[in-house]
Amino acid sequence: MQGYGFKLIAVGALLVISLWQLFPTIQNTLNNRDLAAMDPAQRQAYEDEHGADLEATSAESLKLGLDLQGGMHVTLEVGTGALLKELAGTRADDTFEAALATATQQAQTSGDDFVTLFANALEAERPGTRLARYFRNTDADITARSDNDAVVVYLQEEVEEALVRAEEIIRQRVDRYGVTEPLIQRQGSSRIVVELPGVDDEERVRELLKGTAKLTFHLTPPTAEIQQAAAQIFQFYSGETEPAADTTATDADTTATDLADADTADAVDLGDITADAEPEVAGGNPLAAVLQIVQSDPSSNSPIVGQVAESDTAEVARLLAAPGAARLIPPGVEFLFTAGPDAGTTADGEGVHYLVAVNERVELNGEVITDAGPDFDPYTNAPQVSLTMDGAGGSRWSQITGANRGKPVVIVLDNLVYTFPTINERIPNGRTQISGNFTRQEVDDIVTVLKSGALPAPVAIVEERTVGPSLGAASIRAGTRALMAGFLLVCVFMAVYYRGAGLVADVALLLNVLFIFGVLASFGATLTLPGMAGILLTIGMAVDANVLIFERIREEMASGKTMKAAVDGGFAKALSAIADANVTTFLIGVILFSFGVGPIQGFAVTLMAGILTSLFTALVVTRLIIDYLVQERGVTVAFG
Numbered sequence: 086m087q088g089y090g091f092k093l094i095a096v097g098a099l100l101v102i103s104l105w106q107l108f109p110t111i112q113n114t115l116n117n118r119d120l121a122a123m124d125p126a127q128r129q130a131y132e133d134e135h136g137a138d139l140e141a142t143s144a145e146s147l148k149l150g151l152d153l154q155g156g157m158h159v160t161l162e163v164g165t166g167a168l169l170k171e172l173a174g175t176r177a178d179d180t181f182e183a184a185l186a187t188a189t190q191q192a193q194t195s196g197d198d199f200v201t202l203f204a205n206a207l208e209a210e211r212p213g214t215r216l217a218r219y220f221r222n223t224d225a226d227i228t229a230r231s232d233n234d235a236v237v238v239y240l241q242e243e244v245e246e247a248l249v250r251a252e253e254i255i256r257q258r259v260d261r262y263g264v265t266e267p268l269i270q271r272q273g274s275s276r277i278v279v280e281l282p283g284v285d286d287e288e289r290v291r292e293l294l295k296g297t298a299k300l301t302f303h304l305t306p307p308t309a310e311i312q313q314a315a316a317q318i319f320q321f322y323s324g325e326t327e328p329a330a331d332t333t334a335t336d337a338d339t340t341a342t343d344l345a346d347a348d349t350a351d352a353v354d355l356g357d358i359t360a361d362a363e364p365e366v367a368g369g370n371p372l373a374a375v376l377q378i379v380q381s382d383p384s385s386n387s388p389i390v391g392q393v394a395e396s397d398t399a400e401v402a403r404l405l406a407a408p409g410a411a412r413l414i415p416p417g418v419e420f421l422f423t424a425g426p427d428a429g430t431t432a433d434g435e436g437v438h439y440l441v442a443v444n445e446r447v448e449l450n451g452e453v454i455t456d457a458g459p460d461f462d463p464y465t466n467a468p469q470v471s472l473t474m475d476g477a478g479g480s481r482w483s484q485i486t487g488a489n490r491g492k493p494v495v496i497v498l499d500n501l502v503y504t505f506p507t508i509n510e511r512i513p514n515g516r517t518q519i520s521g522n523f524t525r526q527e528v529d530d531i532v533t534v535l536k537s538g539a540l541p542a543p544v545a546i547v548e549e550r551t552v553g554p555s556l557g558a559a560s561i562r563a564g565t566r567a568l569m570a571g572f573l574l575v576c577v578f579m580a581v582y583y584r585g586a587g588l589v590a591d592v593a594l595l596l597n598v599l600f601i602f603g604v605l606a607s608f609g610a611t612l613t614l615p616g617m618a619g620i621l622l623t624i625g626m627a628v629d630a631n632v633l634i635f636e637r638i639r640e641e642m643a644s645g646k647t648m649k650a651a652v653d654g655g656f657a658k659a660l661s662a663i664a665d666a667n668v669t670t671f672l673i674g675v676i677l678f679s680f681g682v683g684p685i686q687g688f689a690v691t692l693m694a695g696i697l698t699s700l701f702t703a704l705v706v707t708r709l710i711i712d713y714l715v716q717e718r719g720v721t722v723a724f725g
Contacts (some may be wrong), residue, residue: 093707099701100596103603109145111605116142147606148559150613150687151268151552155562156282157290158505160548163275165192165244165249167197168542172243173219181219184210196395200240200273216240244275247541252277254540258293258308269688288606293530295544302485302537303443303495305388305505308381308416313443314651315378315390317413319328320405322372372410375400376440386492387506390420390440392428395416398438417445424501425523426650441502444497448485453478457535459528462520468528470535472521479515487511498531564617571621572598575628583635584723587664589710590631593702597627600698601691610694613687623695626670629701633659639724648722656708671696 114321116139122130132139151158166189170177192199205216216236217229225239252271259267259281269278273358284290305311334646375397381387393401404410414420424540453474474482485494486508495505496519499664503519519531576594579587601620604614638655646654674696679688714720 087707089712092705096596096706096709099205099600099603102607104604106606107147107599109142110147110602113142113146126149140570147602148609148611149561150278150611150616150684151282152614152684153564154282155552156284157280157287157292157553158548158550159274159281159290159546160395161251161255161277161279161544162547163248163277164543165247165275166203168202168242168244168247169200170248171389171542172222172240175304176219176221178553180211180214182205183374192275198241198244200237200244203240204237205412208233208461214648217584246276248277250541251544255279255294255544277544289526289530291546291549293533295546299540300454301447301497301498302449302482303446303497304448304485304489305386305441305443305493305495306415307383308387309383309384310391310415310418312378312381312383314415314418314442316404316412318410319372319378321410321413323370324608335701341605358448371713372401375404386507388441388443388495390442392437392439393437394431395426395438398422401440403533411569418442419445421495421497421500421502426525439502441495443497447495450483451535453481454535457532459525460518461534462483462518467520468525470523470528470531472517472519472535474515474517476515479513482515482517483511483513498535502529513722560614562720568617568624569623571624574622578627579631583631586631586635586638586711586722586724589707589714590628591630592633593706594624596706597683597695597698597702598624600702601695604694604698605691610690612688615684615685615688616691619688619691620695623692623699626667626696627699627703630659630663631665631707633662634703634707634723642724650709652708652715656704660704663700667700669695689722699703 120131137215166185170185171183172182184203184207187210188203189197191197191202191206194200207216215229216233217227219232220236220240221229222239227236227239232702248271252269255277256267256269257277259269267268267282268278270278272278280292281290359445376391376393379387379389380389381389401421405414419442421441423439423441426438426439428439430436454472455475455478458471458474460468460469462469482601489511489533490506493505493507496503497519498519506520523531570596576591579590579594581587597636598620601623604610605616634655636655637659638651640657641651641654642648671693672688674693678686678693679691711722714722
């Protein structure tokens, strides 16, 4: 076939590349089939022996999307309102809070950005109020005289920077979690979409995504002050409006627990504080029904207020936040729960948390942490987190530990107490540990969020979908059947209607499908269920190009031209129509990919790849085969 060398090389090269790129996918499919046929013991032994090879093959194979592999789809919303409140700091007043509440409510239905809604709500709440009253910032050139437009621009820039930072931090957390081919992208002005194929530990992922990673170090108020406040709050809920000033503990309503025993307790008899307890059981005191005071020697410096069953933590928080009880908590002090069930378990096996009193003043924050890593306690071999601070942090840590020997320091992460060790001596090297009843996995997760950095604003999960592996397998089977059925129907139609030329088109169509999967594998694209629909659509479009070519050839033959001239004229006249149709469709695919999310992008990727390969097979492969048959073999090809 003289003169067709370049076309042959191009087709051969694309065929070899596609098969080479798809080989790991084929091998991975065969491996999974063989593993599924083994009994559990045999499968475990095989995976232990060939684990590295299996993992490498899986990593190089064509990636499957969430709907085919199973996993989680999560939509996160960054708390813009909380960010504005943090920027305002202590300058926020009742007017600010009212405007913030109005903007939050309007944001659920409005298309405007949150800052604009807040500015409008503040103007409606108190006309003429300057935003600079709340957001003065000399570094950003926002002074008391700055007009509202300038402050709005400043706040919008702060929100945009927070969203970019939040997206990057979430991406780092997901990457450290080890998810293959995650999808993380912005949606709208305040949301981030995260798709995690193959994830099966849903709760762990939720905590990993939501945690702000705000690490702080606090000192504690005197134990006597803590116990007096607790007693007064208990008496408040007992109906006593004037609590005794010298009371430091409640009586029969609670059970005393020694601090040293509580730290190592495996099972705690919480009596009436379980979730099913009724307030009447505790003598009409609703707080005594869910919170048990821990008695401690006033000289012990213990920060523990009491202990709470895990299911009752929300109720205790609600009762303590009530106005009458909240005023009894000493100024500058807050009550926080421990992150884990450090107080042991109930008789029913439910975890029990400590309620710990800490000073609101932050002695040190997580910004000074330069490194975090998993470690083990040298005495108990229990997993813990090792922290390393920068120079300024190490100096401040040395001052804190040196000035507070014998007192506890509380390490708080995302408003949960992780540990409150007693300072025995000054620590001069800027290193410390976060210890607790951690598993190795929990330690790894804490390290992940600390090393990724703190989110600039809290995030909330506003949408969550989980696709199980069985549903994913069913989707693969259904999609494969649809592709096979569509492919066979098109092939039969072409062979029946266009006869010999139709068979040529069928060969080109088979290569087209192979090339599409090869392109997806080469560029590391993810195949989704909408992507399979895009392939099916591409099959029809590829045949459409052949139909245009064959119809033009038939017109040329009807005008009396020879077979060779008719083929040349048919391809030439059909080219403009084919190019117009495919270029416009390709541009639509670009738009869908640019502005779409998740499944829409999966459809767009396969559509664009299919358009390129269908153009190649229709204009190059089909022409090559027909020219070979007509010019080299002298065959009269039937075009219907």
